[in-house]
Amino acid sequence: MHQVPRRKLGSQGLEVSALGLGCMGMSAFYGKPVEEEHGIAVIQQAFNNGVTFFDTSDVYGPHTNEKLLGLALKGLPREQVQVATKFGTCLHADGSAEIRGDPEYVRQACEDSLKRLGVDYIDLYYQHRVDARVPIELTVGAMKKLVEEGKVKYIGLSEAGPDTIRRAHAVHPITALQIEWSLWSRDIEETVIPVCRELGIGIVPYSPLGRGFFNGKAVVEKLSESDASHLTVLLPRFQYENLEKNKVLYERVAALAKKYNCTPGQLALAWVLHQGNDVVPIPGTTKIPNLDENIGAAFVKLTEMEVEEVAAAVPLHDVAGERYNEAVTKLSWNNVTTPPLSSYTST
Structure with a gap:
C-alpha cells in the first residue's frame, strides 16, 4: 500500500497526513471498547501506512482513549x-454533560491530557465545544498561554460558528476547525468554510463517512445491537423510516463507486478529500480492514465534474432526518455564541 500523502493544516506551519485517524470509537460511544492491544495495533497499522495525525479527546471514555493513544x-x-x-x-x-471554557479549566484539562497521553506537548489542542457562558477571547487567551509555555503547538476549535471563529482568531491564530462534513452534512459550506478559508484555517471533518452510513454499515450489513441503540437514539437519519429513505442515497453512491472502481466508502471519503488541500478528514474505525479501505480513499482521483456528480447523487433535500436529536443539538453546536468580553463578569 502507498504512503498517505501530506497536507498543510492551517497557515501556522502544521503539516499532517492528508487523512487522520479518529480514535474515539476505540473507547467510547460505539459499543464495547476494544482491547488495548487491538487498539494499539490499529494505530500502528495506520502509522505504517503514512497516517500520522491522531485525534482523541479527554471526554472519550472519559479519559481512557487518551491513555490508549498514549x-x-x-x-x-x-x-x-x-x-x-x-x-x-x-x-x-x-x-x-457540561461545557466549560473558563481559563482555569482550560489549563487543568491540558495538564491532565498531557499526563494521560504521556507526552510533553500536544500538537493541536481544540476547544471541543463552545461554552456559551464564557467569552471566547478568555478561552483562547488561556490556550495562547499554553502555546507560549510549549505545552501546545497549535490551537483549534470544534463546532464553532463564523462569529466565534473570527473573535478567537483575533486573540491567537486558529490552525484548524474540526466540524462534521460529509456527503449528507454540508450545511457549513456557505457559512463556516468561507470564513476558515479567508483566515487561513484548516478544516478537519469528523464523521466524513456519515457515521459509517456511506461504507454500507447500516444498509448492507445489519447493525449490531449496541450500534443500533446508539445510532437510532442520537441520530435521526438512522431511525427506521428515515434509514429506509436514505438507503436510496447510498445506492446512488454505490453505483458511482463501481464506475470509479472503488468502494462506496472510499468514494464518499474521496469526495471530502477533494473539497480542498486544506481539508483533512479523520474517519474512525476499530477494524484494520476498514482502516485499509479508508486509506485507499486517499488515492482515488476525481475530476471537478466527477466531484460534482458525487455530490449530486446526495441532494441535501433528499436526506431524511436531522443531524442529531433535539437534546444533543441543544447541548452546544456551531450556532452558539459567547458573551462579549466587554460585558463579562465571572461568577
Missing part, C-alpha cells in the same frame, strides 16, 4: 506524529 505513541517516533486532543465537554456521574 500507550500506542510509546512505540512510535514522537517527532513524526501529530497528536490532537480536546477539552471542554465534562461528563457528570448522573450522565449529564
